Amino acid sequence: MAPAEVGSRRVARRSRRLREAGLGYLLVLPALSVFGVFVFYPFFRNFKLALYQSPPYPGLPSHYVGLHQVGQVLTSSNFLQSLVTTFLFVVLVVPAGLLVGLFLAVVAHRKLRGIAAYRVIFSSTVVTSVAVSALVFYSLMNPVVGLLPWLGISPHPPVLESTTWALPAVAIMAVWQFIGLSFIIMSAGLQSISEEVLEAARVDGASNWTVFWRVTVPLLSPTLFFGVVVATIYAFQTFGQIDILIGYQNAAYEHVNVLVYNIYTTLVYGENSGRAAVMSIALFLITLVLTLLQLRFIERRVQYAR
Amino acid sequence: MGEIVFSGVTKRYGNTVAVDHVTLTVFDGELLVLLGPSGCGKTTLLRLVAGLEDLDEGEISIGGKIVNDVEPKDRDIAMVFQSYALYPHLTVAKNIEFPLRQRGIPHDERQRRVQDVMSRVGIAELAGRKPGQLSGGQRQRVALARAIVRDPQAFLMDEPLSNLDAALRVQTRADIVSLQQRLETTTLYVTHDQVEAMTMGHRIAVVNHGEIQQVSPPQDAYDRPANTFVAGFLGSPGMNLLPAALGEQGPDAGVPSLVVSGGTIPLTPELGAVARTAARFKAGVRPESLSVDPDGSLEASVVIVEALGAEALVICELPDHTQVVVRQDADRHRPGIGETLRIRVDPVGVHLFDAETGLRIEDR
Numbered sequence: 001m002a003p004a005e006v007g008s009r010r011v012a013r014r015s016r017r018l019r020e021a022g023l024g025y026l027l028v029l030p031a032l033s034v035f036g037v038f039v040f041y042p043f044f045r046n047f048k049l050a051l052y053q054s055p056p057y058p059g060l061p062s063h064y065v066g067l068h069q070v071g072q073v074l075t076s077s078n079f080l081q082s083l084v085t086t087f088l089f090v091v092l093v094v095p096a097g098l099l100v101g102l103f104l105a106v107v108a109h110r111k112l113r114g115i116a117a118y119r120v121i122f123s124s125t126v127v128t129s130v131a132v133s134a135l136v137f138y139s140l141m142n143p144v145v146g147l148l149p150w151l152g153i154s155p156h157p158p159v160l161e162s163t164t165w166a167l168p169a170v171a172i173m174a175v176w177q178f179i180g181l182s183f184i185i186m187s188a189g190l191q192s193i194s195e196e197v198l199e200a201a202r203v204d205g206a207s208n209w210t211v212f213w214r215v216t217v218p219l220l221s222p223t224l225f226f227g228v229v230v231a232t233i234y235a236f237q238t239f240g241q242i243d244i245l246i247g248y249q250n251a252a253y254e255h256v257n258v259l260v261y262n263i264y265t266t267l268v269y270g271e272n273s274g275r276a277a278v279m280s281i282a283l284f285l286i287t288l289v290l291t292l293l294q295l296r297f298i299e300r301r302v303q304y305a306r
Numbered sequence: 307m308g309e310i311v312f313s314g315v316t317k318r319y320g321n322t323v324a325v326d327h328v329t330l331t332v333f334d335g336e337l338l339v340l341l342g343p344s345g346c347g348k349t350t351l352l353r354l355v356a357g358l359e360d361l362d363e364g365e366i367s368i369g370g371k372i373v374n375d376v377e378p379k380d381r382d383i384a385m386v387f388q389s390y391a392l393y394p395h396l397t398v399a400k401n402i403e404f405p406l407r408q409r410g411i412p413h414d415e416r417q418r419r420v421q422d423v424m425s426r427v428g429i430a431e432l433a434g435r436k437p438g439q440l441s442g443g444q445r446q447r448v449a450l451a452r453a454i455v456r457d458p459q460a461f462l463m464d465e466p467l468s469n470l471d472a473a474l475r476v477q478t479r480a481d482i483v484s485l486q487q488r489l490e491t492t493t494l495y496v497t498h499d500q501v502e503a504m505t506m507g508h509r510i511a512v513v514n515h516g517e518i519q520q521v522s523p524p525q526d527a528y529d530r531p532a533n534t535f536v537a538g539f540l541g542s543p544g545m546n547l548l549p550a551a552l553g554e555q556g557p558d559a560g561v562p563s564l565v566v567s568g569g570t571i572p573l574t575p576e577l578g579a580v581a582r583t584a585a586r587f588k589a590g591v592r593p594e595s596l597s598v599d600p601d602g603s604l605e606a607s608v609v610i611v612e613a614l615g616a617e618a619l620v621i622c623e624l625p626d627h628t629q630v631v632v633r634q635d636a637d638r639h640r641p642g643i644g645e646t647l648r649i650r651v652d653p654v655g656v657h658l659f660d661a662e663t664g665l666r667i668e669d670r
């Protein structure tokens with residue numbers, strides 16, 4: 001083969017590779033631009049916002065303060081109380097949401113006629129819109145026509161305006177909304193457990209209770225860890241339920257003011273974009289840590305697989 | 307130690323009958339092999355004994371106690387699963403300890419017994435490993451150790467060797483047999499592999515369509531199959547089965563013979579005597595009772611010749627397209643495909659079965 005021929009082939013190969021790469025970038029472009037405009041740009045813009053202090057009165061220009069307001073916001077009683085409320089909310093929602101989901105998954109994990117209908121029902125809260133279900137719960141918790149008056153209980157102040165009961169009430173709804181996803185995660189986990197291993201345990205002398213706690217739960221532990229992380233992120237990001245059930249005007253507002261809602265009210269009602277940006281970054285970092293934990297546990301899950 | 311008795315046991319799944327009125331006794335200390343093709347109901351029988359399935363009719367007793375309504379955990383049996391079913395989150399030692407824990411055996415005795423069993427099956431050095439870190443053969447041993455650690459009334463084994471490679475299978479087969487002989491624990495062993503059945507079982511029970519076809523010592527089942535299913539299933543390849551009719555006989559005719567497509571099959575005097583009671587049969591002849599011989603009584607054409615090293619299988623076709631397999635030594639002349647040849651039938655190797663029911667006709 002002549003050297004010239006080899007050279008021209010190499011050129012042809014390179015130009016083909018270039019063309020393919022070009023086509024690839026072209027195909028990615030639409031998705032990339034949508035992400036860019038709605039995700040990446042706001043994400044980075046937020047960091048910039050955090051460096052500017054909003055004026056005390058709207059309409060005046062905001063001015064650059066660098067990291068000065070970061071410490072101020074993160075040590076403010078408003079932020080700290082919001083953080084405490086958020087963690088309280090997480091504690092109310094995560095264990096309950098996972099346990100109810102696990103219970104339903106165990107109940108539905110058997111070969112019975114018509115069990116598929118139950119599976120659909122149990123997982124249906126995943127596809128129910130937050131607004132719709134919040135309105136349903138709002139009616140249920142209504143002090144005049146709700147569930148409690150119907151039962152003959154009329155607390156004063158009403159549940160959704162009570163500084164004590166407003167947060168648990170929102171948590172109940174959040175748990176209800178999360179059950180669907182929890183059920184799906186737990187069902188998938190149960191299905192990955194070998195039937196023969198459970199049978200072996202029964203033959204080895206274990207009662208149903210022992211089989212569940214000594215075999216099913218340990219084998220489900222990667223799923224449970226995964227569920228904890230997903231549920232925690234879910235609880236951290238709960239917004240619609242709070243906005244619709246409680247809202248900014250409510251007497252109990254201060255007591256349900258979780259981080260996400262605080263960011264929203266700070267920006268929309270307080271018109272303080274700098275402060276909201278700092279809190280957003282704090283929320284982002286908390287969620288990031290949780291996601292990293294999740295990745296580690298998924299690795300563990302792979303180890304279990306035989 | 308205890309015997310396992312099935313009486314009139316039936317199990318249905320919807321309209322499918324998986325086990326059909328099975329009556330069978332596994333004697334105390336015996337190793338009985340349930341042998342049959344896949345889907346024949348043998349595993350269901352085993353699971354019924356374990357209590358993992360509920361029976362629809364009949365009774366099962368273990369060690370003289372009827373266990374129909376007894377939970378698996380209270381049946382005092384140990385099972386080895388095809389997939390081994392080890393607890394993936396527990397170490398080898400903890401896996402073996404699990405059944406002892408469930409029975410509330412004190413800690414010190416548990417440790418002693420686990421150590422003892424692990425060294426007996428040769429896995430002492432694996433104690434701290436998890437099942438995911440073991441090879442197939444090692445897992446199999448752990449499963450075996452978990453079964454024997456408890457000294458149960460009976461062992462149930464569901465194709466425990468089917469996931470092992472050929473060499474390991476032969477070794478483990480021998481290990482299980484010697485273990486069972488030492489422990490003298492009643493064992494019900496399910497397999498579809500007839501070599502396992504022939505070499506391991508004190509007796510074998512051949513199962514098909516949820517029914518027991520024959521229960522006997524392995525060699526008996528091979529030598530005197532109870533029906534055409536057993537005849538065709540046991541042996542590799544199975545017995546040749548040919549539609550046959552009783553030959554014409556004059557008053558002075560000597561020993562009768564059978565007429566089949568392509569010729570005749572000679573009978574022994576004893577078999578000839580019982581053959582007179584019917585007109586139509588299935589004649590069964592094992593491949594080793596046939597030989598290629600110019601003076602043979604059957605004419606057939608060669609379809610294919612399979613050389614197996616020490617021997618060759620000559621697969622022929624009779625004029626009515628029934629296939630007949632002839633086993634011959636490798637050093638014999640090998641016929642060519644399409645060649646027409648004659649086959650000699652050894653009268654001693656002829657079995658007779660009823661043409662309708664397929665049941666064996668005994669020569670007494």
